[in-house]
Amino acid sequence: TQSTRPQRLLGAVKKNATRGDPRSVVKAIDQFCRQKEWAMNVGDEKGCILDSVVSELNPATVLELGTYCGYSTVRIASMLPPHAKLITLEFNPDYAAVARQVIAWAGLEDKVQLVEGASGDLIPKMSEQFEVETFDLVFLDHWKDRYLPDTKLMEECGLLKKGSVLLADNVICPGTPEYLEYVRASPRYESQYFRSHLEYTKVEDGLEKSVFLG
Ligand SMILES: O=C(NCCc1nnc(-c2ccc3[nH]cnc3c2)[nH]1)c1cc(-c2ccc(F)cc2)cc(O)c1O
Ligand SMILES: [Mg+2]
Numbered sequence: 001t002q003s004t005r006p007q008r009l010l011g012a013v014k015k016n017a018t019r020g021d022p023r024s025v026v027k028a029i030d031q032f033c034r035q036k037e038w039a040m041n042v043g044d045e046k047g048c049i050l051d052s053v054v055s056e057l058n059p060a061t062v063l064e065l066g067t068y069c070g071y072s073t074v075r076i077a078s079m080l081p082p083h084a085k086l087i088t089l090e091f092n093p094d095y096a097a098v099a100r101q102v103i104a105w106a107g108l109e110d111k112v113q114l115v116e117g118a119s120g121d122l123i124p125k126m127s128e129q130f131e132v133e134t135f136d137l138v139f140l141d142h143w144k145d146r147y148l149p150d151t152k153l154m155e156e157c158g159l160l161k162k163g164s165v166l167l168a169d170n171v172i173c174p175g176t177p178e179y180l181e182y183v184r185a186s187p188r189y190e191s192q193y194f195r196s197h198l199e200y201t202k203v204e205d206g207l208e209k210s211v212f213l214g
Helices: 005-016 022-035 043-057 071-077 093-105 119-129 144-156 171-175 177-185
Strands: 061-065 085-090 112-116 137-140 165-168 189-197 204-212
Touching: 005 022, 005 093, 022 043, 022 071, 022 093, 043 071, 043 137, 043 165, 043 189, 043 204, 061 071, 071 085, 071 093, 071 112, 071 137, 085 093, 085 119, 093 112, 119 144, 137 144, 144 177, 165 177, 171 177, 171 204, 177 189, 177 204
Parallel strands: 061 085, 061 137, 085 112, 137 165
Antiparallel strands: 165 204, 189 204
């Protein structure tokens, strides 16, 4: 049977990255996506913006919506302090299977909990099932029409506290207009747009950073 793009991406990681070295895993994926096949990772340009937000915030609890192959999972987890935790939600079991192996290759299994399922179902169960009160950082990178409903759900479930940061990928391409309008108009958020490009292309895209004011 034909291999899938995520499986070919995993092959490139195993071939070109060093076990236990997260930066080499990130580099191998970026090289594969630039030289061989485009894939919807946040990429190296927007990835640097992600890195700066993470290092400035130094979060103890992180929620990622949309794991895909685990590229941003590895990027974020590699920067977390020792006892910090990253929970990442993935809907597609094939993506999840590849992501688990990418995360393991990077040696970050102890910092990452990958949960399979729909964000709408899992978010209400967060506090009880995953023993987490609130998230210091949420990285939104899943279905673009889920950004707004899931943000409202996180508010309702009390998963955000004063100072929690939402960082949203793809707010221009493919675009998340309703989400952008909401966080920019709401008095409960202080939003900032970081202009960049769609991963591995010259097309405009960007990240929106929104601080929850409580
Ligand atoms: O669709 C994207 N990302 C979403 C994948 C995903 N991976 N997992 C989910 C999930 C969906 C429900 C879920 N519920 C719970 N976890 C969930 C996870 N969704 C995406 C698409 C593009 C893109 C741009 C230009 C193009 F021409 C084509 C494509 C670029 C990007 O950076 C993206 O992130
Ligand atoms: Mg994305």
